[in-house]
Amino acid sequence: MTERQTTTPRYGERAIAAAELICFDNPNPGRPYHIAIELPDFTCKCPFSGYPDFAVLRLRYQPGPKVLELKALKLYVNSWRDLCISHEEVANRILDDCVAACSPRWMELVADFSPRGNVHTVITVHHGQPR
Numbered sequence: 139m140t141e142r143q144t145t146t147p148r149y150g151e152r153a154i155a156a157a158e159l160i161c162f163d164n165p166n167p168g169r170p171y172h173i174a175i176e177l178p179d180f181t182c183k184c185p186f187s188g189y190p191d192f193a194v195l196r197l198r199y200q201p202g203p204k205v206l207e208l209k210a211l212k213l214y215v216n217s218w219r220d221l222c223i224s225h226e227e228v229a230n231r232i233l234d235d236c237v238a239a240c241s242p243r244w245m246e247l248v249a250d251f252s253p254r255g256n257v258h259t260v261i262t263v264h265h266g267q268p269r
Contacts, residue, residue, distance in 0.1 A: 157213035159239035161204035170243070172268075173205065174198045177215050180249070185222040192252040193225075197236065199245035200268065206240050225251055229261040237265045244268050 177195040184191055195215065199206075214235070218228060229249040237245055244266035251259045 154213050154216045154219075157217045158210065159214050159235060160207045160210040161240045162207055164201045164203055164205050167201075167203060170200055172198060172200050175206075175208070175211065177212070180215055181219045182228050183220065183222045184254075185224055188222060189254070191225065191254065194250045195232070196248040196250070197245070199236075199240075199242040202241040202243050204240040206236060211236075225249060225259050225261050229263050233263045233265060242266065 175197045177197070180193040180195045182191050182193075183189065197211075215232070218232075221228075223231075229247055232249075233245060233247045236242075236247070242265065244264070246262065246264050246268075249261040249263075251261075
């Protein structure tokens with residue numbers, strides 16, 4: 139029996155490859171409110187070993203003029219899965235990208251990485267001050 143393999147990327151892989159953060163207008167810019175998003179399946183690769191790193195990302199923010207669109211955020215987060223990058227760099231880059239996309243009044247990202255080699259790392263990065 140001949141084994142067949144699909145040679146084109148699957149639709150999910152195509153969507154992830156084209157991922158970009160998109161936003162929509164804040165429906166109530168005059169009211170201060172907070173948004174909390176948990177992304178439990180974050181992955182990237184260790185830049186030294188190439189082994190996968192797994193994390194739960196917790197994003198909290200007070201929107202300014204724009205709000206992050208959730209499906210776009212999910213695809214954007216999935217786009218890191220094959221990149222070799224340190225925990226510290228990826229947390230800071232994700233926060234920078236989210237801030238650039240939606241200009242929040244404040245934002246916090248907690249990247250809680252699963253223990254590997256008996257080491258548990260939690261990176262917390264901030265933009266602005268909570269109000």
